[in-house]
Amino acid sequence: MTGPTLTGDALAAVKHRGSHLQIIAGAGSGKTEVVAQRVVDLLADENPADSIVAFTFTERAADELKMRIASRVEGRLGREVLDQLTSLFVGTIHSYCFRLLQQRVSRYETYDVLDDNRLTAFLAREGRRLGLRQLDLQNRLFASIESFIRGVDVIENELLDPATMPEPFRSVVAAYYETLERYRLLTYGQQIVRAVKELERPELAAQVHGQLRHLIVDEYQDVNPAQERLVELLAGPEVSVCVVGDDQQAIYQWRGSDVRLRRLVEISNVATSR
DSSP states (O other): OOOOOOOOHHHHHHOSSSSSSSEEEOSSHHHHHHHHHHHHHHHHHOOOGEEEEESSSSHHHHHHHHHHHHHHHHHOGGGGGGGGGGGEEEEEEEHHHHHHHHHHGGGTTTTTEHHHHHHHOOOOOOOOHHHHGGGGGOOOHHHHHHHHHHHHHHHHTTTOOOOGOOOTTTHHHHHHHHHHHHTEEEEHHHHHOOOHHHHHHHHHHHHTTOOOEEEEEEGGGGGGGGHHHHHHOOOOOEEEEEEEOOTTTTSOOTTTTTTHHHHHHHHTEEEEEE
């Protein structure tokens, strides 16, 4: 089905071209429909499917958006176009980063990712050798693990230098990263940190920018500084960025409070849809 007919600001968000776009929309306002129709409109304008990347906050949201896009593509462009959607990326930032690392950086081809449960089990197994218990005043392993994970999350989400951390946390973190590397493992946070590091290499950035033309980021109010840096690196000279979010539900204060995002907005003459 082609979906509901959009009008006003919603239609303007679908049709906007030529600069970055910020869509501010609350829950239940139909932003998923707007994003789906924007993707279909880009495909109708003969943008290759592999030139479009859409980030969602969860895998569940990705599945919903994929189904919506497929339905709208079939209704507007025909069933034969559905095959093209296999090269369209719709998913979480973490999954995009892992795909980028495995496809574009040979050393990561054999790496695996630890989910939260596997990470806890890994730390429990390696805890004594890493010296985790010293992070808890009562020398409790699982309390130390919880404290350590919280600290590492801050380091990775904020792109902080582990070498600047106080002892004994600094030494434990260093041993932790060395162990992950030895086992060829990545955590969710490390996927983004490593992808950012690789994209800061001009040769890799040039490869990505040679293909990418449209980047859509849903739930942008919840993007942390590491993820924001990733978006900044993906936003090359020929890449149009569309961010979607609700400034009333900002975990990270609708990252517009960050100077870099404000600069992105001001320079790019962003069109805002309410």
